[in-house]
């Protein structure tokens with residue numbers, strides 16, 4: 298009998314496992330797939346390993362904190378890279394704007410490319426975004442799941458917080474109010490997609506994402522992003538957790554109003570005092586628990602994405618590829634209208650490219666390098682998968698846009714692809730969405746499932762579909778919050794943090 302069974306070895310599940318095992322609990326991690334990492338994925342194509350999921354690491358201190366709990370550290374496990382430049386934004390009017398890991402270099406680049414007024418606006422916007430982060434992060438990222446109740450209990454302090462986090466305006470309205478350059482407006486609007494939301498509807502609070510990447514830093518990881526999953530898995534095992542791949546949880550066994558363990562698809566029972574669901578919350582609630590155990594209104598999913606790996610001729614010298622390239626379409630906001638209003642793949646998508654050699658120092662093939670290509674897309678309809686023709690049209694558009702920008706030769710082949718339908722199949726309950734529910738309302742943060750599931754004793758959530766949300770660092774924090782709740786409940790102590798819920 299384990300103390301805790303974790304369902305899923307995505308970032309949130311591994312992070313919870315590290316913290317629980319390091320505190321001396323007996324932890325089994327059940328992973329349906331044949332490797333750890335979940336959406337932080339990897340493929341081997343003709344002998345070359347490539348990342349198929351995240352390509353930018355932000356808030357590395359969240360990872361470091363978790364590794365330290367297991368007696369190691371980020372510095373011991375990984376090497377971060379600061380690609381120079383980090384991003385190149387290519388606009389339809391021919392403007393090319395480079396962005397760097399260090400904000401001073403970014404501001405200088407904005408000044409050189411767009412002029413002094415744009416650089417001043419950018420500096421002002423980053424100060425504004427930094428203020429939001431400083432005010433919001435303790436409550437919405439690092440704290441327990443926020444609720445109207447705990448805000449009300451916060452009284453004056455909570456009221457004072459509100460104007461600082463700008464929740465009543467929309468991201469796009471706040472960007473337009475503060476930044477005059479249309480080029481910068483698009484660059485800043487794109488941060489809504491970092492949690493799969495609609496810049497026209499998401500609360501301006503999410504402008505703090507720009508601060509996280511542009512001021513705090515977006516890093517590459519030597520050898521590839523998958524090294525993050527490997528480091529977390531090593532730390533979990535070092536702390537004593539047992540990771541079982543090929544072990545699909547079929548149901549969470551309950552009795553007397555609490556969990557009793559997990560049954561896997563092979564019929565094996567995994568009795569446990571506590572279960573941490575790293576699988577999508579909709580899968581845990583809808584498929585794994587007995588029907589009706591948890592009632593939640595269905596939330597609108599965040600964006601999905603079409604993803605491909607292009608085996609591209611290696612460029613050298615002046616032609617060398619930039620780590621990240623963003624090819625904007627003719628009118629950027631149409632993409633959000635296609636995805637969120639018309640529920641269809643964008644007709645003119647923004648194309649995001651990550652040259653994995655330049656970004657992560659990944660070694661490609663002789664003569665060719667792996668280029669990760671991505672276009673945002675709607676999640677799958679609740680009723681079932683979309684016509685595959687929609688995805689082949691999106692794929693063709695992405696490849697043609699790369700070619701037109703001079704970033705793909707005619708014979709550079711698409712070596713691998715995953716459509717939103719493929720993502721939905723791989724991650725049950727997700728409908729292919731990448732970041733859990735969309736944050737298209739000021740109330741989204743309050744509606745996200747908390748890490749301790751009310752009504753089912755001993756059940757916890759640690760994933761991008763639970764508090765505090767998606768993206769690698771937030772999932773790491775989700776695992777930390779779930780582990781904190783497990784440990785607090787085991788001690789039978791309601792800490793002041795928990796009492797506030």
Ligand SMILES: Cc1cc2nc3c(=O)[nH]c(=O)nc-3n(C[C@H](O)[C@H](O)[C@H](O)COP(=O)(O)OP(=O)(O)OC[C@H]3O[C@@H](n4cnc5c(N)ncnc54)[C@H](O)[C@@H]3O)c2cc1C
Nearest residue numbers: 305307309329335336350351352353546576760761768769
């Ligand atoms: C294409 C793409 C690009 C991205 N880019 C970035 C980026 O640049 N930066 C960033 O920070 N984030 C990025 N993300 C988001 C980030 O990858 C995710 O938010 C994060 O990895 C999700 O982690 P998670 O903890 O929610 O677990 P998941 O990754 O969702 O993993 C859940 C795990 O549970 C397993 N599972 C599900 N059901 C069962 C079951 N019944 N039994 C056993 N196991 C089960 C699954 O197999 C999976 O391994 C990207 C994601 C994608 C897909």
